[in-house]
Amino acid sequence: METLLHNLALGFSVLANPIVLLYAFGGVLSGVIIGALPGLGPSVGIAVLLPLTYGMDPSAGIILLAGIYYGAMYGGSITAILINTPGDSAAVMTTLDGYPLTLKGQAGKALGMxxxxxxxxxxxxxxxxxxxxxxxASYALAFGSSEYFALMVLGLTSIAGMTGDSPSKGFLAAFIGLFISLIGLDLVTGVQRYVFGNVHLFSGIDFIPVAMGLFGIAEIITDKGDMKLDIDKESLKFRNLFPNKQEWKECLPHIGRGTGLGFFVGMLPGAGATIASFLSYSMAKKISKRGDEFGTGVLEGVAAPESANNAASMGAMVPMLTLGVPGSGSTAIMMGALMMLGITPGPSLFMKEAEVAWSLVASMYIGNVFLLFLGILGLPIFVRVLKVKAPILNSVVLAFILIGAYALENSMFTVGITIFFGVIGYFMKKLKVPAAPMILAIVLGYLTESNLRQALIIADGSFIGVITKPISAVILVIALIMAFGSPIMEMIKKKVAAQ
Amino acid sequence: MKLTLKRGNNILGMTGIVGGMIIIALALYQELPFMKKELPGSGFFPILCGIAIAGCGLLILIENKYKAKKALEEGVEDSELDEDLVNKIEIRNFVYTIGISIFVVMATPFIGILLSIGISIVAMIKILGRESITKAIIIGAVTTFILFLIFSVFLGVPLPSSYIGI
Known part of the structure; x- marks a missing residue:
């Protein structure tokens, strides 16, 4: 306990720097604004604003990105409640009761809750x-290259298998991402792979321009246009943002359960905030005395999914920071950003880079205070932002993407790659191919290959020797279940139903 | 010709199969060995990726065919597979967004990145937003100035300038 408090104090000492504090505030503010804009979820926000962290102190950089991440998780609920359009998939469940509350003239109370x-x-x-x-992290310290290889496979299979409607499309995206990560010099043998004499490709394709293209440019192209905001301004007044005593009494148990559920679901690779909010809403509906009224505009229906999706966003950071295996598109981009800043996430992060790790933890406490402050006092500003016309917003976002892509390597070639992946991202979106597995695979590609090759060298070239090590075997079995569990279960269910 | 999800899935599946085979062929062309001294060579992962991509393409084709057959059997008229993938707004957005982005890449060596981006913002607001030219120019100039402050002044990125030094 003493060590824990000491570490936390170390984290807070970093935040004593007003500049770092400003980054945390800026991150949360940008996150809420980005999250509130339909389509621009945490992944897009982090991808587009990533260039801001170039050359930054690693602690400040990750604090900024984490602020964007959980700020966007809350921001997604603003449009979900006001115009029945979730800012990101995790806010879908919030629309079910949030929007009916707006129709009842209780938008302020829903946003407050x-x-x-x-x-x-x-x-x-x-x-x-x-x-x-x-x-x-302390358990993971015992992991060797074969266990790491198994963990990477788990990360990739779970996100590919569970994202989107079709696992085959998820896996296609993941394997294309793996292939992209292989372009460049093979760091083991020094051989050029798929470079064809292009010097720009020698160091490989970075995940940042790919993410900016897949998430940012593709989103601009598929933009549906301006939103129609018709809100009762009276309901957004400060005094109307506070639920009464009875409402608190009804909502608090759901917040508690949603938090616990959200955190654990968030820790599972691939599951994430969307599933957490869905499960939390379903659980609240079953448990609540007013279960029948869910969907007609009850505050509990807002409290349950909202607590779960923010808890899940924190939970998702656990595997990313302790094992180096991000479980979602957003955490994959954050992990890539950390690596860009010279920090390698994994079990040794809490020992070797204690300052970075604990300053992130401390920033989350402060960030949540900022979130509350912004959520209550900044609401009128966010509603104004929603009124900005789509072409104006898109032109600014596109400008930021293009100049950000250039700044990555001071090269127009990177801008070209971003545009190329913007086109690919548009077609992927239309064909319902998820982009997150591709990004995750690009981030993990090199690590997956190098760990497998190292493990094979240790096992004298025996692949069976690599996959039958006890911990690796368990992780790989879980990976298989994650990948093929749901289609197999569906097939069994159909056969049983047919009989 | 309507581009439905069903047709799109077929194109995606075929592209996956062909793409996977190209990856394998290029690995062989570049003489990337699959195994070297009983250990994985530099072609090991690329060839596996090629096989997996082709396999996923095949699975997508099979899945698409199965879903279409099922929809036909169940008599579903407007199944998800028959929905039109593209609309006029998206085609317009696509042409202008990608066109403007390519303009920035082409114009940067001549007029510098900041000026190209400024022009692209004005063009995008004017064409897609149908705002007044004055408003578009003001937004373009302010955004470009903010980008200059962030990237050139704050982050110290050496942005490519034009012949006149902007």
Whole structure:
């Protein structure tokens, strides 16, 4: 306990720097704005604003990105409640009761409850993160290259198998991502792979221009146009943002359950905030005395998914920071950003880079305070942002993407790659091929290959020797279940039903 | 010709199969060995990726065929597979967004990146937003100035300038 408090104090000492604090505030503010804009979820926000962290101190960089991440998780609920359009998939469940509340003239109360439950879910999850992460990291210290290879496979199969409608499309995206990660010099043998004399490709294709293209440019192209905002301004007044005592009494148990559920679901690779909010809403509907009224505009229907999705965003950081295996598109981009800043996430992060790791934990506490502050006082500003016309917003975002892509390597070639992946991203979106597995595969590609090759060298070239090591075998079995579990279960169910 | 999800899936599946085979062929062309001294060579992962991509393409084709057959058997008229993939707004967005982006790449060596981006913002707002030219120019100039402050002044990125030094 003493060590924990000492580490936390170390984290807070970094935040004593006003500049770092400003980054945390800026991150949360940008996150809420980005999250509130339909389509621009946490992945897009982090991808587009990533260039801001170039050359930054690693602690400040990751604090900024984490702020964008959980800010966007809350921001997604603003449009979900006001115009029945979720800012990102994790806010879909919030529309079910959030929008009916707006129709009843209680938009302020719904937005207030979304802010309180997000902050509560987020804050309690930070405590859980602080307790769990170092324990998982200490166990993972015993992992060798074969266990790491198995973990990478788990990360990739779970996200490919569980994202989108069709696992085969998820896997296609993941394998294309793996292939992209192989372009450049083979760092083991020094052989050029798929370079064909192009000097720009010698160091490979970075994940940042790919992410900016797949998420950013593709989103601009598929933009549906301006939103129609018709809100009762009276309901957004400060005094109307606070639920009454009875409403608190009804919502608090759901916030507690949603937080616990969200954190653990968030830790599972591939599951993420969307599934957490769905499960939390379903659980609340079953448990609540007013279960029948869910969907007609009850505050519990906002509190349950909102606490769960913010808790899940904290939970998702556990495997990313302790094992170096991101479980979602957003955490994959954050992991790539950390590597770009010279920090390698993994079990040794909490020992070798204790300052970075613990300053991130400390920033989450402060960030949640900022989130509450912004969620309550900044609401009128966010509503104004929603009124900015789509072409104006898109032109600014596109400008940011293009100049950000250039700044990555001071090369127009990178801008070309971003545009190319923008085109690919558009077609992927239309064909319902998820982009997150591709990004995750690009980030993990090199590590997966090098760990497998190292493991094979240690096992004298025996692949069976690599996959039958006890921990690797268990992880790989879980990976197989994650990848093929749901289609197999569906087939069994259909056969049983047919009989 | 309507581009439906069903047709799109077929194209995706075929592209996956052909793409996977090209990856394998290029690995062989570049003489990347699959195994070297009983250990994986530099062609090991690329060839595996090629096989996997082709396999996924095949699976997509099979899945698409199965879904279409099922929809036909169940008599579903407007199944998800028959929905039109593209609409006029998206085609317009696609042409202008990609066109403007390519303009930035082509114009940067001549007029510098900031000026090209400024022009692209004005063009995008004017064409897609149908705003007044004055408003478009003001937004373009302010955004370009902010980008200059962030990237050139704050982050110290050496942005390519034009012949006149902007």
């Amino acid at each position: 979304a802010a309180y439950s997000s902050v509560m879910g987020g804050t309690v999850s930070v405590v859980a993160f602080m307790l769990f992460a170092p324990i998982i």
